[in-house]
Amino acid sequence: MPFHSRFSPVLWLSVTCSVLPLAGSQIVGSETVATDYHTLIQAERIFAAYGGQHSVKDAFSKFLADAYLFREDKFVRGGPFYATQSERPGRLTWRPTYARVAASGNWGVTTGPAEFHPNTAAEPPVGYGNFVTLWQKDTAGAWQVLYDGGISYATPASASEIIHPKTFPAKLQVLADTVALRNALQQTETAFAARAQTSLQQAYAPVLPKSGSELRLLREEAVPYVGPAAQRLATESTQAVAFRPFQTAVAPSGELGYTLGYLDFQQQRGHYLRVWQREGEQWKLALELLAAKLK
Template sequence: MLKTTMAAGALLLAATLARALPAAVSAAPVVAAERAFAARAAVVGVAPSFLEYMTDDAIVFSPDPLLARAVYGARPPPKLPKDGGTVLNWWPNFAGIARSGDLGFTTGPATVNGAAPGVFYFTVWARQPDGGWKWVYDGGVEADGKQAPGPAAEPILLPPGDAKAMAPDAAMNQVRAAEIALAARARTDAAGAYKAVLAPDARVQGSAAGPATDPPAVDRELATRARAIAFGPLGGSASKAGDLAWTYGDARWDRGRGHYVRVWQRRAGRWALVFDQLIEVTPPL
């Protein structure tokens, strides 16, 4: 009887979510949140703006995963940008959102004190109970951004995933299985492991060349990575609709190590990797 009740409850939840899902959800709120975040940093400085826009459980790599509030909260009050302090500016070139409108991401170039873009950031956003947005992960890699679209350019938007809803726990179980399979193959063939799950429109970042945005560029980007990589999943979360998930974890290879962050999207009943950023940890001198 208990199993029957639980099964009926799961079916009811899935049906409720399916009825609630719109045909498509605009990523405009996530893009707006990122732009407001950057604008705020230009006024109050980096650490205060990051503290203002993060959730209490947000993480950063410093160099290993830590609670972001502890990292930024420990920093002394910055010199304000208007008084000659550091001016960090960034803007989205690529963004996506779940059909349930509760999980999204943006990525794009960043500049320091007006110099040419030399970093590509990646931010994962979670919608809050009051309808606002706060980030749960923020990080980036150093890369050449001279050819990146400028702040006035509209970001490319990830097309929506499967319209059929899935419970978040079930979605994460499937994503974890996909991560485990990727990690197993990557121990001997990292490029092959990625190619087995990458979407045709996926973005891959990590090297100094900047983000790879099409299959030939992705092939070149993967060629810059170690042939064998040991991945160790650490965490992440899925949207309420079960169509979008982000993950992060450890990465180790011969004479190097780092971390990864990814975005997975459910397409035609299967999970495809639509974003991957590999962040190398520089060894101490």
């Protein structure tokens, strides 16, 4: 059975960093995003617990109904896609080992290792990978998935547990000019794509964060690159890749955003996710997922 969204050919900077209010934003008393962070992790764990006991179709139909997935060379919504799929054997198990929420408290990401089991979750896994899920709270305050994707690789990644931050950013009232910030992010993405037609190396150069300790680069058939390993990969990636944006969005608090789109590399059609963070007036890369074989 082929892998599904969490292993298809596919955040945020550490929550321990301080988040400075953008112009026009207001700190809400002494409240932080700690509660939002923990409920986000719990939402992922509830999804994972259900997935371990139910089929991929059942679990993904339930939790990814409105989420974007990449299937059959295009982005689709999870609900309509899985409504047409037949049941197949196998179980996915996964767990978050990294999470972050925006300062608004209603946007977030979870990522971590996943395994595919041929029949039940009790059986030894036969496939490995890493998922990335973007989340947003609905009007009732419940976490809902915006996008779900991942990469696959041949051997299991080293075991790791999620390390919770000791401090959390102050929670911000939603007053950021997200229209202007989204336009700026689109310009950053367009410039990145233009440079990538020459090489990824050139595309990365102006957008790497000042502190690369939390930078994450995910590539198909490779365990995720984090921190210094990600920085090295960015400086050594000479491939020329064509990118075509599909969606751009900015968190209500204005300091985080993402771009989602298509990529083409040597006769391959895949997709990408880039998560961005603001440093001063510039958008810098926090996480990138390239769902294609780039070797």
